[in-house]
Amino acid sequence: xxxxxxxxEVVAARGIKVAFGAVKALDGADLVLRAxxxxxxxxxxxxxxxxxxxxxNGGLSPQEGTVSYGGAAGYHGIAAARASGxxxxxxxxxxCPNLTVTENVRVMHGDLxxxxxxxxxLSLVSGQLxxxxxxxxxxxxxxxEDLSIAERQMVEIAISFAxxxxxPRLVILDEPTSSLDAGLAAQLMTYVRRFVAAGGxxxxxxxxxxxxxxxxxxxxxxxxxxxxxxxxxTDFDTRRLVETMGSVVREHGFQRxxxxxxxxxxxxxxxxxxxxxxxxxxxxxxIGLAGLxxxxxxxxxxxxxxxxxxxxxxxxxxxxxxxxxxxxxxxTFSLWSIRRNLSISSLKALSSRSMVDPALxxxxxxxxxxxxxxxxxxxxxxxxxxxxxxxxxxxxxxALATTARIVLMDDPMRGVxxxxxxxxxxxxxxxxxxxxxxxxxxxxxxxxRLCDRxxxxxxxxIAAELVGDQITEANVLAAxxxxxxxx
Amino acid sequence: xxxxxxxxxxxxxxxxxAVLLVAxxxxxxxxxxxxxxxxxxxxxxxxxxxTIAQMLIMAVNDLDLSMGTFVSFTxxxxxxxxxxxxxxxxxxxxxAVAAYALMGxxxxxxxxxxxxxxxxxxxxxxxxxxxxxxxxxGEAPGWARWLMTSKPPYVPMAIVASIVIAxxxxxxxxxxxxxxxIRGVGGNARSVERAGWSVVGVRAAAYGLAGFxxxxxxxxxxxxxxxxxxxxxxxxxxxxxxxxxxxxxEFVGGRISPIGAVIGALTLTLAGSFLSFMRISxxxxxxxxxxxxxxxxxxxxLLNRLEKRENNR
Numbered sequence: 001x002x003x004x005x006x007x008x009e010v011v012a013a014r015g016i017k018v019a020f021g022a023v024k025a026l027d028g029a030d031l032v033l034r035a036x037x038x039x040x041x042x043x044x045x046x047x048x049x050x051x052x053x054x055x056x057n058g059g060l061s062p063q064e065g066t067v068s069y070g071g072a073a074g075y076h077g078i079a080a081a082r083a084s085g086x087x088x089x090x091x092x093x094x095x096c097p098n099l100t101v102t103e104n105v106r107v108m109h110g111d112l113x114x115x116x117x118x119x120x121x122l123s124l125v126s127g128q129l130x131x132x133x134x135x136x137x138x139x140x141x142x143x144x145e146d147l148s149i150a151e152r153q154m155v156e157i158a159i160s161f162a163x164x165x166x167x168p169r170l171v172i173l174d175e176p177t178s179s180l181d182a183g184l185a186a187q188l189m190t191y192v193r194r195f196v197a198a199g200g201x202x203x204x205x206x207x208x209x210x211x212x213x214x215x216x217x218x219x220x221x222x223x224x225x226x227x228x229x230x231x232x233x234t235d236f237d238t239r240r241l242v243e244t245m246g247s248v249v250r251e252h253g254f255q256r257x258x259x260x261x262x263x264x265x266x267x268x269x270x271x272x273x274x275x276x277x278x279x280x281x282x283x284x285x286x287i288g289l290a291g292l293x294x295x296x297x298x299x300x301x302x303x304x305x306x307x308x309x310x311x312x313x314x315x316x317x318x319x320x321x322x323x324x325x326x327x328x329x330x331x332t333f334s335l336w337s338i339r340r341n342l343s344i345s346s347l348k349a350l351s352s353r354s355m356v357d358p359a360l361x362x363x364x365x366x367x368x369x370x371x372x373x374x375x376x377x378x379x380x381x382x383x384x385x386x387x388x389x390x391x392x393x394x395x396x397x398x399a400l401a402t403t404a405r406i407v408l409m410d411d412p413m414r415g416v417x418x419x420x421x422x423x424x425x426x427x428x429x430x431x432x433x434x435x436x437x438x439x440x441x442x443x444x445x446x447x448x449r450l451c452d453r454x455x456x457x458x459x460x461x462i463a464a465e466l467v468g469d470q471i472t473e474a475n476v477l478a479a480x481x482x483x484x485x486x487x
Numbered sequence: 488x489x490x491x492x493x494x495x496x497x498x499x500x501x502x503x504x505a506v507l508l509v510a511x512x513x514x515x516x517x518x519x520x521x522x523x524x525x526x527x528x529x530x531x532x533x534x535x536x537x538t539i540a541q542m543l544i545m546a547v548n549d550l551d552l553s554m555g556t557f558v559s560f561t562x563x564x565x566x567x568x569x570x571x572x573x574x575x576x577x578x579x580x581x582x583a584v585a586a587y588a589l590m591g592x593x594x595x596x597x598x599x600x601x602x603x604x605x606x607x608x609x610x611x612x613x614x615x616x617x618x619x620x621x622x623x624x625g626e627a628p629g630w631a632r633w634l635m636t637s638k639p640p641y642v643p644m645a646i647v648a649s650i651v652i653a654x655x656x657x658x659x660x661x662x663x664x665x666x667x668x669i670r671g672v673g674g675n676a677r678s679v680e681r682a683g684w685s686v687v688g689v690r691a692a693a694y695g696l697a698g699f700x701x702x703x704x705x706x707x708x709x710x711x712x713x714x715x716x717x718x719x720x721x722x723x724x725x726x727x728x729x730x731x732x733x734x735x736x737e738f739v740g741g742r743i744s745p746i747g748a749v750i751g752a753l754t755l756t757l758a759g760s761f762l763s764f765m766r767i768s769x770x771x772x773x774x775x776x777x778x779x780x781x782x783x784x785x786x787x788x789l790l791n792r793l794e795k796r797e798n799n800r
Contacts, residue, residue, distance in 0.1 A: 082682070088681070095678065103670075107679055339610070
C-alpha cells in the first residue's frame with residue numbers, strides 16, 4: 001500500500017458531490033487513480049459508478065469537490081481530461097456507426113491529422129487490435145455498422161488504448177466484456193495487465209466479479225453515492241465483495257402473504273438466452289424483476305406485453321396493462337387533463353357506439369381520485385399541474401382502472417417521494433389480495449423486498465429465482481454479479 | 488464476397504440512372520449525341536449543386552426547407568448585383584453563406600427543429616429576392632454564361648460539370664478529415680463531443696458549406712437561363728431532398744453519398760425528359776415523376792431488408 005501511495009497520481013477526485021434535482025448521485029466520493037495500477041469499481045444500481053466516471057472524464061462538473069489531473073488542480077472539462085491522457089470506453093457503444101473503423105480513429109484522436117491520416121490511422125488501429133486481440137480478423141476498412149456487436153466493442157477498446165502522438169495514461173473500461181465471449185475477455189484482461197505493468201492505469205467497471213478480482217490491484221466499492229471500501233484486491237473474495245456492496249439488513253415490517261402454488265400459472269415465459277429458468281406468474285402474486293439496470297428486464301416486460309396484446313387492434317378487455325417507467329417519454333399525455341390521462345386505457349369500456357360517454361368518464365375519474373387520493377381540486381386540470389408522484393399515481397390508476405388481470409410495471413417509482421411510494425405500495429397489496437398479478441421491474445432493493453417472488457436478471461437472461469425469505473439484498477446482489485453465486 | 492452497406496447503397500441510384508438513360512436512348516436515338524446529352528442534362532447542374540447543399544445539411548441530421556428560395560435569392564443576386572457591381576455582389580453572397588453558418592449555430596445552441604427555422608428563413612430569402620427582382624429580369628454575368636455554355640471537346644459541359652462536382656465533393660465529404668467530422672456528428676454527436684471536438688463548430692461549418700454550394704447553384708442556374716426571377720428555383724427544395732434520398736442518402740444517421748446525390752439529381756432531371764418522350768401529358772407528369780421515386784425507394788427498402796436478413800443469419 002505504501003508503495004502505491006508513492007506512485008504518481010493520474011487522476012484524483014476528492015469529496016465529489018453531484019445531485020440531479022433531489023437525487024444525490026454522489027455524496028462526497030473520493031477516487032484516486034495512480035500510474036501503474038488497475039482499479040476495480042463495483043456497486044449496485046444507483047451507487048454512483050457512472051456518475052463518478054463522468055466526473056473523471058470531464059463530462060460532468062461536480063457541485064462540490066475537486067478533480068485534478070496529474071496532480072495539477074484547476075482545469076476541468078472534456079478537453080482537460082483528454083489532454084491528461086484520460087480515455088473512456090463507455091458501456092453503450094460510442095462509435096459513429098456510419099463511419100469506417102479508420103474514420104472513427106480520426107474522430108477519437110484529434111492529433112491524427114495531416115496528409116495520409118487514413119494510412120496512419122489504419123496501421124494504428126489494426127496494430128492495436130493485433131496486440132490486444134491476436135487473430136481478431138476485423139477488416140478496418142469496413143463501416144462500423146457492418147461489424148457485429150462484439151467486433152464494435154473490440155474496435156472501441158483498441159481505439160482507446162491506441163497511442164497516436166501521446167500514450168493514454170488512464171483508460172476507463174465501463175463493462176468492457178459485456179458483449180465479448182470468454183476467450184476475448186481473457187485476451188483483454190491479459191492486455192490490461194500488460195498495459196498496467198508498462199506504467200498505464202486502468203479503471204475497470206464490471207458485473208463479472210471474477211474478472212475484477214483476478215485483474216485488479218485495488219478494488220473500490222461504492223454504495224449510495226459514497227465509497228464504502230477501498231482496499232487491495234487481495235483483501236477481497238467474491239463473498240466479501242458482495243457483502244460490502246450490500247447494506248446492513250434493515251427490518252421491514254411487511255408481511256408476505258403465503259401463497260399456495262398449486263394452481264395453474266396465468267402467465268409464463270419460456271427460458272431464453274441460455275438460461276435454465278423461465279418466468280411464471282400466478283394469480284394474486286407480486287413478482288419482482290431485479291438485477292443491474294439494463295440487463296433485459298424491460299425487454300422481458302415488453303415481450304410479455306406483446307405476447308398478450310395485439311399490435312394492431314385494441315382489445316375491449318385487455319389482458320395486461322403496462323405502467324411505463326419514463327413518465328415524460330412514454331407515460332403521460334402532457335397536454336391532456338388528468339381525467340383524460342386516466343381514462344385513456346379504458347375508453348372502450350366507457351364508450352357506446354364509438355362515442356365516449358362523458359358521464360361514465362367522470363364517474364371513473366372521481367372513483368379513482370378518492371381511491372388513490374390524487375391531490376387535485378379538479379380532475380379537469382392539466383396533468384402537468386400535479387407533482388411527479390401524483391402523476392405516477394394517475395398512471396397506476398390508468399392501469400388499475402382497466403379490467404386487465406395482469407399489470408406490468410417498468411421501474412415506475414423512479415424519482416417519486418417516499419410518502420407517495422408507501423401509498424402506492426398499499427394499493428398494490430390491496431389489488432394483489434383481490435387477485436391481480438403484478439410484474440414489477442425495480443432498481444430499488446426496498447421495492448424488490450416487497451415482492452412475493454423475484455427473478456434476478458443478468459445478461460438478458462434470468463439468473464436466479466428467489467422466493468419468500470430468500471429475497472434478501474445479499475442474495476439479489478450475488479445473483480446480479482456473475483461469479484457471485486457462491487455467496 | 489459480401490458487399491458492404493456502402494456499395495449496396497450505391498447500386499440502386501447507378502442502376503436507376505442507367506435504366507432511364509437506356510429507355511430514353513431507345514425512344515429517342517438522336518439524344519445519343521453531344522448536343523442531345525447536353526440538352527438532357529443541362530439543367531441538372533444547378534440541381535446537383537443544390538442537392539449537394541441539401542446533403543450537407545442532412546449529414547448533420549437536419550433538413551433545409553429553404554433551399555429553393557435560397558437558390559432563387561442567390562440567382563437574383565447573381566443576375567443583378569454580381570453583374571453590375573461585382574464587389575458588392577460577392578459581399579452579399581459571402582453574407583448569405585455567413586447567414587447559413589449562423590443558422591447552423593442557432594439551431595444547435597437553441598435546440599430548435601431545423602425544419603421550422605429553415606421554413607421561416609425561406610420567407611426571408613423569398614422576400615429579399617422579390618425586393619431585388621419584382622419581375623423577371625436581370626442579366627447573367629458574362630463569365631457565368633461562358634462557363635455554363637462552353638463546349639469542351641468530346642464530352643458535353645453538363646457531364647463534365649457533374650463529374651467535377653461529384654469528384655470534388657466526394658473528396659471533401661468522404662475522404663477529408665473535415666468530412667469525417669461532419670458525418671461523425673450525424674452518426675453519433677455525443678461521441679464526437681466526448682472526443683473533444685466542438686460540435687457547434689462542425690455544424691456551423693456544414694451549414695456554411697451548404698450555403699456555399701447553394702450560392703454556386705444559383706450562379707450556375709443564371710448562367711444557363713441568362714436572366715433570373717424571384718421564383719426561379721422554388722422546386723429545388725423538394726428536388727434536392729429527393730435527389731439526396733434517391734442517391735442513397737438517409738434522413739438521419741449521417742449516411743450520405745455525394746456521388747449518389749449527383750446521380751440522384753441527374754436521374755430526377757432525366758425522369759422529366761423521359762416522361763416527355765413518352766408523350767405523357769404535363770398534367771400527369773408530376774404524378775408520374777412521383778411514381779418513379781416511389782419505385783426506386785421501394786427497391787432500396789427491399790435491398791436494405793435483404794441485407795438485414797443476411798446480417799442476422
